[in-house]
Amino acid sequence: EQAHHARLFPLGALTRALEGKTLTEMAELTHAGCVGFSQADHPVKDTGVLQRAMQYAHSHGLSVWLQPMDSWLGGGVAASGPLATRMGLAGVPVIAETLGFHRLIELARSTGVRLHLTKISAAATVELLRQAKAEGLPVTADVSVQSLHLTDLDMGYFDSRARLSPPLRQMRDRDALRAALADGTIDALVSDHNPVHHNAKDLPFADAEPGATAIELLLNLALKWAEEDGVPRQRAIEVVTAAPARVLGTAVGTLQASLGQLVEGGVADLCVFDPAAEWQVSPAALRSQGKSTPFEGMLLRGKVRHTISAGYLTHGE
Numbered sequence: 001e002q003a004h005h006a007r008l009f010p011l012g013a014l015t016r017a018l019e020g021k022t023l024t025e026m027a028e029l030t031h032a033g034c035v036g037f038s039q040a041d042h043p044v045k046d047t048g049v050l051q052r053a054m055q056y057a058h059s060h061g062l063s064v065w066l067q068p069m070d071s072w073l074g075g076g077v078a079a080s081g082p083l084a085t086r087m088g089l090a091g092v093p094v095i096a097e098t099l100g101f102h103r104l105i106e107l108a109r110s111t112g113v114r115l116h117l118t119k120i121s122a123a124a125t126v127e128l129l130r131q132a133k134a135e136g137l138p139v140t141a142d143v144s145v146q147s148l149h150l151t152d153l154d155m156g157y158f159d160s161r162a163r164l165s166p167p168l169r170q171m172r173d174r175d176a177l178r179a180a181l182a183d184g185t186i187d188a189l190v191s192d193h194n195p196v197h198h199n200a201k202d203l204p205f206a207d208a209e210p211g212a213t214a215i216e217l218l219l220n221l222a223l224k225w226a227e228e229d230g231v232p233r234q235r236a237i238e239v240v241t242a243a244p245a246r247v248l249g250t251a252v253g254t255l256q257a258s259l260g261q262l263v264e265g266g267v268a269d270l271c272v273f274d275p276a277a278e279w280q281v282s283p284a285a286l287r288s289q290g291k292s293t294p295f296e297g298m299l300l301r302g303k304v305r306h307t308i309s310a311g312y313l314t315h316g317e
Contacts (some may be wrong), residue, residue: 004309010035012034012036014054015039020044026062032080045136047103058114064082067100067117068094068117070096073096078152079091089206097120097166098124098128099282101129104117114139116141117139119192120147122169123173123177129186143177145190145192145221146214151171154168154294155168161309187244189239189240193288195288198291212290213290215294219304278299280298281296282297
């Protein structure tokens, strides 16, 4: 932020050290700049702790951002199915996500907290999300670019670049996610940028660290999805700009008037890109210190020419 390279809106830890035992001082973290509270990839096993956290968050008008996953069923390394069975990999069944979803939704319903569900990956979860929204619950959701474009078949022959969390699922799941993002059931598209050192990836698939570099590919993969599915380009841009801003909601206060959209008199946050320019994803083309991505070798369209962050030119060719 001090270098004016980005505008940051951090999430605070819901529990201390993400251990799922003791609540953090959420009000103080909000005053320090946090716009919501999360457990990252560390689910809270104790439902009583999670309920108290949601009650506290609701009483202070705060939102919680959680991944729907049952910790007792979600310990595998690949999506359950014929491929994982043939490869001898421990599976993560769809029910691990749907059980986690039901748990979070019921707690949100009883506490009234604003709930954002992160990185949903299954067609069954999409249907549950659609029902929850139809009921009028204050719930939003996002999907990662990996789940939007890839399936378990992209694991190839134990390709650790495709070792992700949540794991890549089957084609029917990917198709349901793409349709839900197009019709607004899923609100936003995220990079799930989790760079991993090559030493942690150069291991047997089950031992490799989950994660991938993706933030530099977010715009390109949004455009690719829209082109392949006949979705208006406006929607592709919306799911990585205005839609995430709406998810943030009132948490960003006065910034909400201009965040994620073009408003006269607002703060200039602009990305000027050439939608026709093509480039190939390669480790050398990535600026992230983590070079591992399952999209390596893919030809993508769209190249950023200029970036203006909070009125400052931060990138320009």
